[in-house]
Amino acid sequence: MSGSYYVPETSKWPALGSAAVGLMMIGMGVVLVHGVGSLVLGLGTVAVLAVMWFWFRDVVIESRQGLYDAQMDRSFRWGMGWFIFSEVMFFAAFFGTLYYVRVFALPWLDGEGAKGIATLLWPDFTASWPLMNPPDSSISGPRDIVSPWQLPLVNTLFLVASSITLTVSHEALKEGLRATARNWLIVTLALGACFLVVQGVEYYEAYTHYGITLDAGIYGSTFFLLTGFHGFHVTVGVVTLAVMLGRILKGHFSRDDHFAFEAGAWYWHFVDVVWIGLFLFVYVF
Amino acid sequence: MAPKLPPQHTLEQSSATTTAGQAQEHDHHHGGPTGIKRWLLTTNHKEIGTLYLLFSLSMFFIGGIFALVVRAELFQPGLQLVEPEFFNQMTTMHGLIMVFGAVMPAFVGLANWMIPLQVGAPDMALPRLNNFSFWLLPVAFGLLLSTLFMPGGAPNFGWTFYAPLSTDYGPPSTTFFIFSLHIAGISSILGAINIIATILNMRAPGMRMMDMPLFVWTWLITAFLLIAVMPVLAGVITMMLMDINFGTSFFDAGGGGDPVLFQHLFWFFGHPEVYIMILPAFGIVSAIVPAFARKPLFGYASMVYATASIAILSFLVWVHHMFVVGLPLAAELFFMYTTMLIAVPTGVKVFNWVTTLFRGSITFETPMLFALAFIVMFTIGGFSGLMLAIVPADFQYHDTYFVVAHFHYVLVPGAVFAIIAGAYYWLPKWTGHYPDERLGRWHFWLSVIGVNLTFFPMHFSGLAGMPRRIPDYALQFADFNMVSSIGGFIFGVSQLLFIAVLIKCVRGGEKAPAKAWDGAEDLEWTVPSPAPLHTFETPPDLTSQAPQRH
């Protein structure tokens, strides 16, 4: 094992990648602030995706050339593990926001608790969750809310099921049953795609029928913050797993060498767990 | 782990392109690209470390110039040089650049250079990711600095950017500022992941956790803090972005949000951030003091425990930045008690350093001078920190120059001095030459004088009632401010000496042997000076050796 740690000599992807990220961010800023420049944003996004493609491609190639050893494998594992931890903290900030608003801010504005004197400013305000009537009457709250027992429940089932099918696929890969692994991965992907479609339908209904919008006060704000970023993560997960499917079809991965697949699975399970939290605290309670 | 599958078409296709070249190059280490391309494409931890350090140094000067604009305006009462709008942009940019652009990248640069050397690894665990982390920084700070030229000016709401001043009332450039922080945050997270993976996975055989040098330990814990809190910062600035551009009400009571929520989220990031900027400094000082006292560090294990305690406590004290926002009594008490507790592990560290000096055999080369000044002045900053922890007293200190004095004592003669000390300490390893001792001493003494002239009077102006972040002040603060401004310019200008030292040291000077300081013990001193581009390609085996420290 000594002396075999693979250190790539040079690579243009990191530098190109940061330029691409810069281009994308500048594009996004110009679009938001000045309302122009979607071309820059588009170019930047394509550039980021392209760099990711080529960079990961290099890694795959190196891996298949046998340049990586067990120590490299552990580096990837630590890297992915801590990356997921950072994602956990990202969502923790949002869940913390939801908690703070519901437990502290709204009751205070309504005259409850240690800082309840705030009610002086909002004499007509009554706290409730979901918050249908924000303190400032010029902000119109949602007219209705999404029932957790309809589309969100369906989506919960989709995601929980997909976690199970993905585990089956993973086990199959570990047993060397490539066709089985492939089939269950396809099922997982289908479930993930269904989730996204349902989420899209739900957003459409929220905007058009329920009046749940980004500017409908704190309920709409937290609703879209949490479900939106979760949905984005599901999208990333679906793309990742789709790439894994492609690699299985190309004959990559062996019984004991398939960390890319495993990392994708970790990520997918993480996204699933976040959804359970969302389902409970955004929809049910 | 060798692939067990038969080669597929992908592999054939690939060998024709990139990797064939790379596999070949792998045998000729110095055959890579040259010139600017070498720096753009490098995956070498030493080169990337150098890039980080040079970037940090340039940001240090840019942020320093902003500080001097502030100090120049404050030299006398009245508005002389700049308008209040621009003054606010300067204080804001100074803070942001120094925190995110100078101090943090400097520590990451030192980590890049030294951690693989100190744990006996051939490179960082994920070398390409390492390069990506670095090159995100010029992009982020280019974007941040460009806001100075945007209509409405740069961010002007302080480096803490409290909502709603930064949301409903911020300049249009705020959106760009948010994106630049996002990029810098991604860079920090990826850099920290890399450092953790390196420390946990790349140690030479036989090096146990409790054998690691303290710089490695402190960085391990710092990296953990970074990964835990940078995403929270990303989250809160994303919420700002949405309040500004998409009509959400996170920080607006009218919609059911709360401006104070911003502060909770910000300081949940911000307080650990403060330790992110000081823990690696503890590590550096813990390397230098024993080296020049020629005596093992006293209480190695308690240093590790103290660092870990500080890290845990850092998640429990964020509200002490917010004692006057109006919180329930129980919250104020809880956070007062937890904040006071931090004094214990911090005190242990200082006691350990002092005891390390006791009955040593001490010499006073430049790195040691900076490290000793660190101990004294960081302790002064610690004392004022303890005073600030007492909630009733904090009601009088909060947001005055007393606070400015406090955190600058911790950050300038604290973090910055430690970075400079580390640079002097490791320069022989980097360049193969000793830094000029005479110039180094001049640099040290002028810095010490400048720093104390600048920041000591701020304790007084703060106690006398001068608020932070004001471009003009009442007449009774005039003398203090004049002294502070003179001190600021002395400190600022004397940093040019540091540049002179660096240039001289790179070009020549007394040749340094592998073990450049006779009291230095860690692994980096076993490789030649200057360290060749590739070191420890075969890891040193420490299993047979007696444990380093016990």
Added chain:
Amino acid sequence: MWNVIKSVLAAFFGVQKERRRQEDFTHGEPIKFIVVGILLAIVLVVVIAMIALTVAG
């Protein structure tokens, strides 16, 4: 288990006998220490919070 708790408490306090530490780091399972460490940190938070709440009435 009691030994693990004692070691973690010693670490919280910052002082431990060298011999004991050697034992922990050679024979102990890290995961035990981490779990106990997190639990005891929570206990610490709860204790301080209880004090604060009691004092605040």
Added chain:
Amino acid sequence: MRMVLAWVTGMGAAFLLAPAVYANGWNMPVGVTEISQDIYSLHMAIFWICVVIGVVVFAVMFYSLFRYRRSQGAKADNFHENTTVEVLWTTIPLLILVGMALPATATLQKMYDPSGADLDVMVTGQQWRWHYEYLDEDISFTSSMSTPGTQIRGEEERADEYLLDVDNPLVLPVDQKVRFLLTSDDVIHSWWVPDLAVKQDAIPGFVNENWVRIEEPGIYRGQCTELCGKDHAFMPVVVHAMEQDDYEEWLADRKEEAEAEANSVDREWEMDELMERGEQVYGSVCATCHQDDGSGSGEFPALAGNEEMLDDVDWHIDAVVNGVSGTPMAAFGGNLNAVELASVITYERNAWDNDTGDVVQPSEIQELLE
């Protein structure tokens, strides 16, 4: 080695000098309330504890630096652990901290009890002035910095109260418990008077409580202590504490004035009257952004020759009363009364060569407000 000696003596001297300097009046004010005196004692107690610890630690440190110089032939020892001293220097600081926490907790409990107040004052922060409302007395007014721009720009000698003077100070009775209810109309401000040891953030949409019982009559000055934008440096707080009798007299005068102004809403006002009153209001409320000469600054438009405003009097009234959304222009309908609004609008339409000749009557505005 002489350098080390110089350093030792230098740092030592600086450290010993520090307390002497403290004693010379550069310290935190003792203040004029029981709380402020408690805080002062806490502050000094912690300060001296820190000094003692500092002296002990640095004494050991500098002794070691001096005594164990290699140049003097010092040979290094090899010890690196001692459980006894480590236990001691963990335990002793813990005990000291407990000793500090006890009085701090007691003081804090006292500060957190605003019950039984004799007088409630609502303090509202606005960019960049304070608005005070005496809740049971039906009196409210705006308090803006009165230091002229000429002093700030150095065209005139600076007064002693440079930047710390206002047009309408907050007037409070001594020996009465006064409760403050603090809030803000725009961004976060912080209301601070060092002598009263009250520093409390004013948060938009929320209300904070604090209180004082002032022991001595006098004029106490402070400043906004939370960055609140461009003129953060220019929103001082002045509290005028009076004996109860004087306070009541002041209160009666104020009420009379307010009543007279309220009664005068319905009558026809002359141009001159409106211009005079308008200039006052403008100087107190509008000039920080739009400048004394109406020339504007930065994002705040010039009012002199402003066509949008001059062409359409209704737009002008609406802008002042309800604010202009998407700009920093705040709504003043809630803070100024009909007379003040009418006069300031009239003033803006006729000052600085605007000369439209338009007269906006308070009665007109009153209708709008209702």
